[in-house]
Amino acid sequence: MSFVQMTSNAAAMSPGSSLLYLHNEAYLFHKSVWSGWIDGYLGKENCYTDSDVSNKSREDLIMYIDHFMQECYLHPYQVTLLAQILSPAAVERMCRQIFSVKSLRTEFVEAFYTVFIPNYIKRFYSWSIIDLLKRANVAYPGPFKKLVQNLMQNTEVHEDILKDYVINISAKDKNNVMTSVAGLRLTAHQFMRQLKTINILFKGSDKSTVICEFVVEHLQEYSCFCYKNKDFGRLLLTYLQNFSCYPIDHETVRKMIDGHCTEFKSPCQTIFWDIYHELQRLQYQLMGGPRFYVDRPEKEVSTFNL
16 A cells, blocks of 8 residues: 555544554554565575574675664664564574674664563563573673563563573573662562562572662562562562571561461571571670570461560
8 A cells, every 4th residue: 555545545534543544554564564574684595594604794694784773773663563573483583693793783782682572572482582581691791681670570571481581590690680680679560470580589699788688678568468479478588598698677577477478487487586586695695694585486476576
């Protein structure tokens, strides 16, 4: 359909209908343009395999990337469109070429990591996505940090994607991811979706002040929303096991444990009393006074009367 015919059809409609019509027609037009471009540049006969990259002219590869960057720079919304229409095979070929070039325009790389990849992986979840994330981290570590932050906050992406990714990376990479995440302020919904991921990352991190502060602040803020959430109880237990890395007022800890209602409450209570008695011992030893201990309750109680 020509542009003139498109505008003529829109003029005959009501304002609301014409706007929706033009939007849909523009989407179909750009989709058809990109489909033809994809066939030409990402088709099997034109794709670069791993061995081809070392044999073919690097200049040819960069020319292809430059064309793609130029199109996305002129029409940023087309990055999202591509993520919606490309097949997994086409995405794999495109990622292979992008990850192999280290001198791409910064704006394009950030758009690819923060717009294209999140919009692509929210379509479905497969183990190929985990491999894609690993290669994305190796290729461009800087933009990858922004991608991780995006996935941590994105409620449209499958919640297991980030969890399965962090399970399969090294301790150093876990710490890097946790450090990137520690600068975020998550909503209650975002926090609850990523509790398993945060627990895995926290266990594998260096427990720096910034990381511990992130965990403690979110535990305190959302304890009332997560009192029946096992993953919250698991994260609270992990924190108590590392209490010395970032100690907080025992009254605050007591309230979080007291309000929790899963099987993790009992082990949390046990560790809490051990911590409390040790703090008492150190306090009285420092003051030169007698050693006095509050007895641990024999049964679970609803409140701690310390």
